[in-house]
Amino acid sequence: MGKYLLRRILQMIPVVLGTTLLVYALVFALPGDPVKAMFGDKPINAAVAAQIRAEYNLDKPFIIQYLLFLKNALTLNFGNTFSGQPVIDEIGQAFPVTIKLALMAFVFEAIFGVIFGIISGLKKGKWYDSVILIVSLLLISVPTFVTGFLAQYFIGVKWRLLPVTAGSDPGFLDLLMPAMVLGSVSMAYIIRLTRSEVSSNIAEDYVRTARAKGMSNGSVIMRHVLRNSLIPVVTYLGQDLGALMSGAMISETIFNVHGIGFLTYQSILKGESNMVVSIVTLLTLIFVVCNLAVDMLYAALDPRIRYA
């Protein structure tokens, strides 16, 4: 296990380097001019533009720019925003909010996704199976921002069950609705995945053997069906934790949650390329680390998978 982990981490290095290079290249080397974007509709002041170019090393060759960015990033120095605040401070403020939101969404989708998936998979063809299936299909086909608007309109405005927006220092209740909206699509995928796994595993020979041995229905399902069905679900959940962080943008924008997604969106609107690169680099790193953790977990859960 230790050796496998080490090799996977070593393999991760070129991927992380490549990904950060790609993100950096996309923002700073594409035909669009980030400095021009900074000025927006205002006329460009040549002296200021030159100063900005020098500050972000944009006057140097591209690969040097990237290496300097990397060097600074390693010391968590991501430069300043237009208003002069260090980028890392703004990220540091927004990050805990997004982590809280993503974790709540994660718990929500894991609990409800698995429970509904199991109910549906065990009793295939019953009316509640059809209801669960239709609802999960609807959640997948309606975009998150529409789900968000609807939830906001009905739960927040009409029925007044939960706060409509979250604001800058959100508590548990403030984040509940954004988290449910954020987790809803993944929950639907988890329902579908769990359902198909449970219903195919229940027809396996080892389940019939267990029943033939006289095992009770409950322990057949707990010990044999669920244990085998949940492995792919756990994998999906792990990968999703990283994806939730970056998917939070929509939910955070709708519900005015001042987290990473909100910050990214605002930075894009304001044309703060530096902030965008820094956030995307961080989120990508989180995504890669989550995927590595999933692979480890997968190997630990399923003895059939060798550490090859």
Added chain:
Amino acid sequence: MSDTTKDTTMADSRVLPGQERYVAAPDAVKLQEVDSVDESAPATSMWADAWRTLRKNPLFIVSAILILCVIFVALFPGVFTRQNPNFCQLEHSLEKGSPGHPFGYDTQGCDVFTRTVYGTRTSLSVGILTTLLVMVVGSLIGALAGFFGGWIDAVLSRFTDIFMAIPMLLGAIVVLQMFRTSGSVWKIVLVLTLFGWTQTARISRGAVMETKNLEFNTASTALGSTPWRNLMRHILPNSMASIIVVTTTSLGTYIVSEATLSFLGIGLPTTTVSWGGDISNAQTILRTDPSVLFYPSAALAITVLAFIMMGDAVKDALDPKSRTA
């Protein structure tokens, strides 16, 4: 002649003298008939087989009808409405539905029905074009990696990993913020392809590696076929099933992504009529008039739903192992 008659009578007596159980006489079961193949009948390929399964699947029939309808609306929007989607009169702002304008008007006084009809083409072309491009790019890169192996595989796989590490929406936002005001549907298609091809590449790599070692490929090599011809004629067609399944299902995701990007204001320019853009415009008046938001959202949801159901049906048909009883 007499010998044959004798054998037959013995066989008819079921148990031969001296034997404890029944053994059929050589001609009692006509082996040749059982084993024979009607060679005049056309060969059933995997695709013909899948088509037979699909035809009977209600999920497929419903989704196919829906998709055909959506395609028809996208091709001939003029059949459904005579109005110009960009013809808006502020005096009609937020008016309720009336004959000829069943869905009412939005804030700008544009006819919601007309805009929903014309938005179909945008969403559908983004979905279909992205799917096709992803299929070509992804399956080619994956197939090359899986087929040649060695350093080619190592390089291409790491390349895939790098793109895979960037979540699609995030990557698309980074690229699109540069080209916010300009561009057409192709802008979105290219960006979604750039971050969407990786999954197809992985699946195609796996499928090709699996197919590569099958006997028909060895046979074809033995007959003198070149590796390239093997890849194109034998391996890729046989790996196509899993590639098609994954791409059909993601078609809906691309449509949703386009809508999301337009919602964030960095997708299509506001001059292009699209469901995502209209939904985004409707959000400001959600509390006063939710119906303006409802129609484009419903159109979007129905289209995506149809493609997801189609994906499920195709998956069931092409992969009998996953078929659910």
